[in-house]
Every structure is written in C-alpha cells, then in structure tokens.
Amino acid sequence: MSLGSHPAIALWLALVAFCSQTLSAAEDVNQTSQPGRPNILVIMADDLGYADLGVQGGCEIPTPHLDQLAASGIRCTNAYVSAPYCSPSRAGFLTGKYQTRFGHEFNPHVGEEAKLGLPLEEVTIASLLGKEGYRTALIGKWHQGFSKDHHPQSRGFDEFFGFLVGGHNYLLHKDVKPRFGSAHSHDMIYRGREVEPQEGYATDLFTNEALRWMSGPPDKPWFLYLSYNAVHTPLEIAPHLQKRIPESVKLPARRSYLSLLAGLDDSIGRIMQHLSQNGLRENTLIIFLSDNGGSGRAPILAYNSGLNHPLRGDKGQTLEGGIRVPFFVSWPRQLPAGTIYEQPIISLDILPTVCQLAAKDPAKPQPLPQGIDGVNLLPYWLAQRSGSPHESLFWRFGPQKAVRAGNWKLVDWRDFPASNSSGWELYDLSTDISEKNNLAEAHPETVARLKTSWEKWNQSNIEPLWRGSKMEDPTPMTK
Template sequence: MKTSLQNFAFILLFGALLLGCKEQVKEQETSQPNIVLFLVDDMGWQDTSVPFWNKRTPFNDLYRTPNMERLAAEGMKFTQAYATPVCSPTRISLITGMNAARHRVTNWTLHKNAIQPMENNHQTLGFPKWNTNGINPQNNRDSLAVYATPFPQILKDAGYFTVHTGKAHFGAIGTPGENPLNLGFDVNIAGHAAGAPESYYGMQNFGNGKKGKEIWAVPGLEKYHGKDIFLTEALTQEALQKLDSKPDQKPFFLYMAHYAVHTPIMGDPRFVQGYLDKGLDSTEAKYASMVEGMDKSLGDIMDYLEEKQLTENTIILFMSDNGGLSAVARGGEPHTHNKPLASGKGSIYEGGIREPMLVKWPGKTTPGSVTNTPVIIEDFFPTILEMAGVENPEVVQMVDGQSFTSLLQGDDISADNRPFFWHYPNEWGPEGPGIDAFSAIRLGDWKLIYFHKNQQMELYNIKEDIGETQNKVGEHPEKVEELANILMEHLNAVDAQMPFDKATGEQIPWPNATQP
C-alpha cells in the first residue's frame, strides 16, 4: 500500500514538473514580440496630419491621418528618417541591410537582365549593368542579382510566422526574388514583380483581364473581383485573416507593404468627397483619399491587435519607401508637393529621400517621444532582428545598417560621426530638381551631392537650410574636400558602379577627382 502511494505521489510530482516545463516552454515561445512593418509606397514626408518638422505646415492640415497620430502618441517619431529616391533600391536595402551602392539594385526592377529603356536612351551618359534582377536568396550564380540572406527568412528560421502583403518589387519577372515565398515568407498576398497596380478597384478586378496590362495586374485577390472594394482595404482584410490562421504559439511578422499611394492616382470612394469639399482639385482629392485609406488600414491593424489582446507584445514600425511623388501625375505645380523640402520622388534632394517614420515598441519606447537622430532604410535589418531576439544571424552579405533600438529606448545618440550614403548611377525618367544620376553623402548637418552628368557638386547645411536653397560649395571648400573623400572611399570600398561618358567612353570620375 505504501509503495502504491509513493508511486502515485511520484506520478503526480512528475506530472506537475512536466506541466511546469510545458508552461515554461509556452512562456518562452510567446515572449518573442510580434512585429508589424507597415511600409507605404511613395508617401511624402508631409502627406500626413502628423508634423515631422519643428512646426506644422499647410500640408499637415490638409491630410487626415488620425491613426498615424495615434501611433505617434503611443510610440516614437523620427524626424530625419531616410530611404532611397526610388522603390526597389529601398526594398532591397530594407530586407538585406545593405547600402544601395553595395547591393547594386540601384534602380527599379521589372524585366530580367534588362536596364530601363530611359537608361538605354540617355543622350550623354551610358549606364552600367546594375543588378536588374533584384535579390537572389539562392546561390545560383546570377550575375545581375545580389546574393543575400533576407531578414524574413531569418525570422522564419527563428520561429516566426511570416506574412507578406501587397507590393513586393524585390526581383524581376522570372527570377527567384519575384516571389516573396522564396524570401522567407510563409504567406504571400498579392506580391509579385511589378511595382504598381493596374487598378485599385475591385470592380475592375485590380487590372486583371485588361489586355496588354497583364504585368501590372494585382495577383491573388480573385475573391474580391467584381466587388466594390478598394485595393488597400482588400489587402488589409486578407492580412488580418491570415493572422487569424497562424499556428498557435508562433509569433508573427506582418509585412504590410501597401501599393498605395503609388500611381495610378485613383480615388478611394470612402474618403474622396471630403477632400473635394475642401476645394482640392480632382487629382489631389483622389491622392489625399488614398492617403486616408492607407491610414485606415493602419488603424484597422491597431484595432485588431487590441481586440486580440496582442497590443503589449506587438511592435509596429511605419515607413515610406521614397519621397512623395511630385514630378508627374499630381495636381498643381510640379516639384512643390513636399515643400519646404525640395523636389520629390527620384530626387536626391530631401523631398526625394526624407520619410515619415514611426515606431511603437511597447515597454521600450516612451509614448509621444521624438528623435532627431538620422536613420536610414538599411538600419531596419539589424533593428528588427535585435527586436526579435535574434543574435548573430548567419548571413551571406555584408550588412551596412546599424540598429536603432537604443534610440527607441531613449538613448541620445549623436550622428555627427556617422556618414549616410546614396548612390544612383541610373536614370529615373522624369525631369526635375535633383532628379539625375548622382552620389551623395550626409555627415552631421552637411550634405554633399555629386551629379554625374555635369560632374558638379552641391553642398548644403540641412539644419539651417532644410529646403536646400543655398549651395555652400564656394564658401566651404574644406568641407567639400572632406565629404568628397569620405564619399569616394565608401564607393571604392563597396565596388560601386559608375556611368560613363558616351562621347568619350570614359568612366565618370570619382567625386574627389572633380573640382567643384
């Protein structure tokens, strides 16, 4: 009898220990934070009611983005966040942590092995064969793709359920990088090679069935075809449904990469009338409605997290992939839609590269906090992995980005000694201020731009002259020399490509080889 009681007690004790171990494992599994990366396409620094400057502007009073306001109130606002001037370079830097000069996907991708037609047709410059095929996660010797380990794959290997939603634009048609499922995502919703939708309207099947436009038709949303729904809303609904189906105990990474607010500018019927009532012309009213529709998506995701009691264990990062479109397709005067910033998408001036950025990291970021420390798109790679608790990940590429987690936790970090680099040995197409082939550096308050076509330099003090109206090249030759040398050293170190002069066949000189 005593032996039976002892055995029974042992069984109870063993069961309790086993249950405790399971609970401990469960706690460890759920301690990893969920992560939402909300990336908007072509959204300008001021396409929001949240001011990212030291004062409000008329643009901040024009747009309605209450959920961005909500996120800013709950997290940290970055006033000097940078990307590249066009989409694919930013997206490749984002998922590889590499600077664009290093990964060489320096222009937007679409067709395999082909540089863009406007590059072939440039009057004075010949352009290098950049990595037109985008990212290649497989070591299959594609000479026109960057071989790299994307961070979604690292998260997936660390136990995350990874969901891609919306615009991909990581690789050319017919390459591995075309499909987000090859980049570490468990689920791909509507992502493919093209960087814009043929239509935002479900009633138009998002462009499917339109002869000659097959490349641009948004894939995988057939259940919404013929329905009165805007693309932004359809993508949001699909993303949240996929989160509902995720495996138990797995943290999730949701990459919410909207096609909005990229062209074609098509009004979101839910919001457009309010902007027409404000007196905006038809194009600008449609554009503003697309911004508000994007903001509603952000709010829907935040509401979902609250309803599922996931708010306290979910990080939200908000960013745009390049400056706001201003050179073409907009209403009003070109190159003015990002004032006081100069120019817009495609330009090396601040209007082309400075982005709205917000981050909420529960328990880490102080609600309503602001940082003026500059960060750049490749910094997201090490930051997100650090947030996820991934230490020393194995990657095949050299990572240029630096984690900004310390900023999020309130550390005051000086950026005076950290240079930021941009390199675009390419042709975008539209004309406008700062829209050209260039290399550039920002160090502290100073920004130096080297334009390849005329081999001229421009120097600006961004702190004093945010609109880049006063070229200081003649006044500060020592600063020009200092920055040009640092820029040249970086371009040499990453084996950057340069255009060549069609008339002479000679490569455009490096920055320090040219007198301003």
C-alpha cells in the same frame, strides 16, 4: 508658414509636452522591464509625401490614425531611405545593405526576367526571422522581381498576398482579365504563387488579409511586411472615399491622392484596433515609413501630387524630398511614447534592430550576413547609448549622389532631368532643411572631406545589374 508655426505641428508639440509629463512612470518601466520576443509589423507606404500627414504638418485631410501611431511611440525626424525610388529602396530595407553594393540600383523593369530583381544570393529580413522561429508574410507590393526564384515565397516569406511589380490598380473586379507589365499590373493579385481574382478596393483588401493573417496560430511570434501601394499611382478614387475629399481641393490629381491617403489612414486605424482588441498591441513592435518621397512634379516619375515641404526635391532625387521620409516606431511599455528622435537614421537599420529583438537567445543572436550597413537602433531609442548611430549616410542613384555627415549634406543631382545644378552642393541641414543656401564656395574644405568619404564608400559598390530608364539614369554610370 514654418513647420513650427503650423497648427498641426503645434498640436503635436503640445502632445509631446503632455506625454513627457505623464509618462515618467512608464519610462521607469522601460528602464527595468525585460521585453520578450515581439511580433514585428513593418508598414510601408508608397511615394508618401513628407508633409501630407497631420503629424508632419499636413492640413488638407485628417490622418488621425497615423498621427496617433506617431504619438504612441518615437517619431524619427531625420529618417532616410537608401534610394529615392521604389525597388532599390525596398531592396535596402529587406537586406540591411546599401543596394548599390549588390547592383540593385534601379527598378527591375527592363532586362532578362531571370536576372531582374533582388539578387538571389542576398539574404532577406524574412529569411533571418524565419530562422528564429517567426512565421512571416508579405501583404501588398513586392517589386523585387517576378520570376519564380524571385517570388516572395522563394525569399523567406511563408505567405504572400499581393502583386509582384511596381504599380497596380486599386479598383479591382473579378470579371476583368488580369494584365501583366514589368512596371504595372492590372487585376493581378496573387495568393501565394497563383493569381486570385479579387473584387473591391486594394487598400482595404490588403488590410483584410493582414487582419486575417495576424489572427493566425499564436504559438509563434510573427513578422508581417504590410506593403501598401497607397499612395502610388494610379490615382483612383474609391466610391466610399469620395465624400472625404475637401471641396477646397480643386486639382484632380490632388483630390485623388488625398482619397488614397484617407484610405491608408483608415486601414492603419483598423490594424491598430485589431491589435488592441485581440491582446496583441503591447507585444507588437510597429514601424511605419514610406519607401521614398512624394512625387510632386507632373508629368514625370509616377506623379501623384505628394507634398514634401519644407524639403526640396521629390521622388527620384537625392535631395531631401526624395530620400527623407516619415518614420514612426511604436512598442508600448518598451519604447517611450510621445518622443522625437533627431539623429539621422536609415531604413537599413530596421533589419539589425528587429533581428536583435527576435533572437531566441538575446545574449547570443545569430550572426547577421556579412556587409550589413544598418545598426541596431534600440540602445539609441532607449537612451542607453548617446551620439549618432551613423558617422555618415550615403546615396548613389545613377549619376546622382549624396552624403550626410552630422548636419552637413553634400549632394550632386546635376544629371537629373531639368536640373539647374552644376555639381556638388553643400548644405547645413540644421539651419537649412530646405537646401536653399549652397555653402560649397564658403566651405571648400568640407566639400573636399565629404566628397572623399563618398568616393571611398563608393569603392565598395558595383555597377548596376540592369539599367534604369532614361528618367532614372540619363547618363552612363561611372564610379
């Protein structure tokens, strides 16, 4: 069954048609109203499968709150992250730059602690918004280094509640001794710089903390990076979610994954309800995305049974399944509801977009750091500017690489374990979203043009500051 014929997608298309008929007055307001400085809420899921939300075609478990969030704003159907792995992807979002420009190519798990993590000279979105008078917080997963200098509160965040590394258990107990690992920690939730014993379910605790923090002093606008570890491994089922898993789902890993997704969707509902009940919804810009694609292949790459169809590939690959993600943006009365934006965008665009909105003087926003690769998407979302925000998008992940220009995608993923690829492959994503029909032999001139553009882009990248695991980086890196 194609996505277009899927019941959930049919429902979505009906909703879009309904919204387009009933929101003409709101669209007129969008053209004339002058927005103030909004609160900014970026919600990032972890390893979310592209096809697991109802609005994305998922049908095994309802995701009504995420579907409603998507319907309340703009759903970007060609949205990407800058890496198919957790930490480098987040480094790109936090800086607005391709993380390969500053050596943050792999997860910072192996090496000297003082050097592992987002390089200290890089400026984060939190630092920039703080300079504009925003209060800032990170709740949930950090994964940008665990030394004192790499701590979130050393990188622009006023407050931090969460964990520092790549993975963490969900079922927390106060009487369990915390255990640290550079890739995974256990019962090691920090408040600020100190571990604070917790009892309960991590997703719920992060949501509780977000509700508390958003209810803080109203004298300043705020920026919250709500960074859930759901639906990343470990696949632990909370007792209150057990009955929500359909009996028709037999695979244990899939059952556990769907429970994590149900808990995430519940939390989105609580967040939205809180914003509405406290009069914050209309003045809050919400962006939802995943840090990379789902990991649907056992037993490698933190396997969580996420589904990425109709995309090919998974987490850890520069195929579409590793880098194309669900992406919704919602801001009542300012961004049109119930619409789809189809031009390619990337998570690097979030920083320049929100920094423009956060400027005390919109006519004279503070200069962004040099080398920003993202662009301000607001003129495109408001139909004030046509065309594509990017001429091309690029990826490098160890020996894997890719470039997208228009509908063309050139990708080389041959060094990925178990890959049957033999070099550059060319796909027309307008007709082949699943990357099944390699057109490299039929269009050698396009292959040469895109390969040259990738090589030119790669000249501004540097060697990784630390090496990845054999899974990430199976061969020595060369430019």
